[in-house]
Amino acid sequence: MDDSAFSTSEVDINTQTILLYASNHDLGSLKPLLRIPGNATVQDPETGYTPLHAAIAACGPTSTSSNAASTVTGDVERSPREGGAVGEADAEAVDIQKAAAVVKEIFISGAIWNDLDANNETPGCLAWRLGRKELYEMCVEAGVRAEILLGLMGKYEALGSDSEEDEEGEEEEAAEETKEIDKGAEANRTINDCDAEKEREKRDVNSEDYLRSTLTFDDDKLLDADRNGIMMAWETDIMRRSVDALLPPPSSPGNRILNIGFGMGIIDRMLASTKPLTHHIIEAHPAVLSKLQSAASDFGPTWESSAPEGGSYKVHAGKWQDILPTLLTDGLVFDAIYFDTFGEDYSALKDFFTEYVPGLLDSEGRFGFFNGLGADRRVCYDVYTRVVECDLADAGLDVEWEAIDVPALGGEGEGEWEGVRRRYWTLDRYQLPVCKFL
Numbered sequence: 001m002d003d004s005a006f007s008t009s010e011v012d013i014n015t016q017t018i019l020l021y022a023s024n025h026d027l028g029s030l031k032p033l034l035r036i037p038g039n040a041t042v043q044d045p046e047t048g049y050t051p052l053h054a055a056i057a058a059c060g061p062t063s064t065s066s067n068a069a070s071t072v073t074g075d076v077e078r079s080p081r082e083g084g085a086v087g088e089a090d091a092e093a094v095d096i097q098k099a100a101a102v103v104k105e106i107f108i109s110g111a112i113w114n115d116l117d118a119n120n121e122t123p124g125c126l127a128w129r130l131g132r133k134e135l136y137e138m139c140v141e142a143g144v145r146a147e148i149l150l151g152l153m154g155k156y157e158a159l160g161s162d163s164e165e166d167e168e169g170e171e172e173e174a175a176e177e178t179k180e181i182d183k184g185a186e187a188n189r190t191i192n193d194c195d196a197e198k199e200r201e202k203r204d205v206n207s208e209d210y211l212r213s214t215l216t217f218d219d220d221k222l223l224d225a226d227r228n229g230i231m232m233a234w235e236t237d238i239m240r241r242s243v244d245a246l247l248p249p250p251s252s253p254g255n256r257i258l259n260i261g262f263g264m265g266i267i268d269r270m271l272a273s274t275k276p277l278t279h280h281i282i283e284a285h286p287a288v289l290s291k292l293q294s295a296a297s298d299f300g301p302t303w304e305s306s307a308p309e310g311g312s313y314k315v316h317a318g319k320w321q322d323i324l325p326t327l328l329t330d331g332l333v334f335d336a337i338y339f340d341t342f343g344e345d346y347s348a349l350k351d352f353f354t355e356y357v358p359g360l361l362d363s364e365g366r367f368g369f370f371n372g373l374g375a376d377r378r379v380c381y382d383v384y385t386r387v388v389e390c391d392l393a394d395a396g397l398d399v400e401w402e403a404i405d406v407p408a409l410g411g412e413g414e415g416e417w418e419g420v421r422r423r424y425w426t427l428d429r430y431q432l433p434v435c436k437f438l
């Protein structure tokens with residue numbers, strides 16, 4: 001007997017049955033099948049649909065979905081799957097409550113919130129594109145749960161918990177809900193696609209390699225050796241609004257300011273123009289530092305000596321991880337702190353606001369950071385924005401978000417992205433964080 005052929009067809013029938021029940025929103029028939037481990041994550045080999053995709057796609061678009069939910073990952077319209085069982089259905093006949101109950105059951109049974117189909121869409125992307133906001137919200141909530149659990153696991157590992165059994169249990173549970181740990185911890189300004197796996201295989205951006213890499217300084221962008229965008233001029237408005245949120249205009253002179261990551265110096269020039277009492281900049285890349293020290297630099301010796309009496313303007317050369325312990329020991333305190341590095345993952349940002357902000361920020365001060373987590377996929381951005389809010393609260397910080405419109409920047413390799421390896425921003429809204437002590 002041909003075992004492989006037999007098992008393949010058996011798997012297919014199982015998969016197709018599950019997808020059919022999911023797309024029919026047939027909870028009664030689906031439930032017993034979902035009790036079997038692995039069934040919540042089966043995928044159609046052709047469409048890549050999981051039960052979540054099937055249940056959501058079957059709802060079809062809302063009548064307003066073309067306005068409400070533009071395509072999240074590219075403007076590819078998908079035609080209904082032949083046979084119709086797991087395609088995008090006609091909107092009319094859909095009972096959204098039934099669909100939501102099925103989606104809920106699939107999540108409870110261990111579905112992965114960020115699995116991709118053949119169209120490069122997660123279930124959340126699909127729900128957004130179809131204008132199914134209720135289902136989209138369920139995907140975001142599931143993503144937040146999974147990522148928070150993974151974050152906790154990281155903490156347990158770091159603490160070297162004795163309760164290994166508990167840890168393993170949680171690990172399995174979290175692994176069931178998210179595709180892989182790094183997806184929840186993608187770098188703020190590197191590769192933050194929900195499914196960056198393939199990208200990362202091609203070219204991983206990490207802090208060590210980045211800090212050794214050769215940089216290219218253009219008028220409108222700063223690139224690393226692989227032409228990853230480190231900083232780009234289109235972000236100027238975000239920097240302007242960040243400064244205004246940290247030091248609301250008309251800001252009086254005399255503030256104490258700390259900025260992590262000089263980049264193109266966009267935010268530092270704006271901060272400097274507020275005439276602070278102290279202005280500390282921490283920068284780690286040798287090429288950025290040598291530009292900062294050049295005669296043409298506006299942050300060289302003339303700037304340093306222009307500090308008001310009793311103040312200090314200073315560029316610290318090195319990684320913030322190495323510099324900040326000294327600033328803490330020296331008792332420095334700031335009214336405004338901004339954090340925007342490159343090549344570091346979310347855990348670095350979290351360490352920064354958990355370990356250092358409480359000691360460095362004045363009790364009435366404000367802290368901000370570049371919020372670029374998952375910014376090439378709406379559902380990831382929404383998940384990470386909520387995860388960071390939870391982690392900020394754990395660190396004793398309250399965050400207010402200001403939504404900022406981001407103009408269309410062009411497709412891959414076009415417009416603003418010409419000469420840049422990949423778009424790290426594809427969304428039309430930036431959520432600007434302003435944090436204060438709770």
Ligand SMILES: C[S@@+](CC[C@H](N)C(=O)[O-])C[C@H]1O[C@@H](n2cnc3c(N)ncnc32)[C@H](O)[C@@H]1O
Pocket residue numbers: 189207230231239260261262263264265266267268282283284285288318319320321340341342343344
């Ligand atoms: C995105 S740019 C900052 C852009 C800046 N906000 C601006 O307005 O131009 C990030 C900067 O952080 C620096 N950087 C990366 N890792 C760092 C670290 N661990 N410590 C200090 N600086 C770091 C990079 O070299 C780069 O200059």
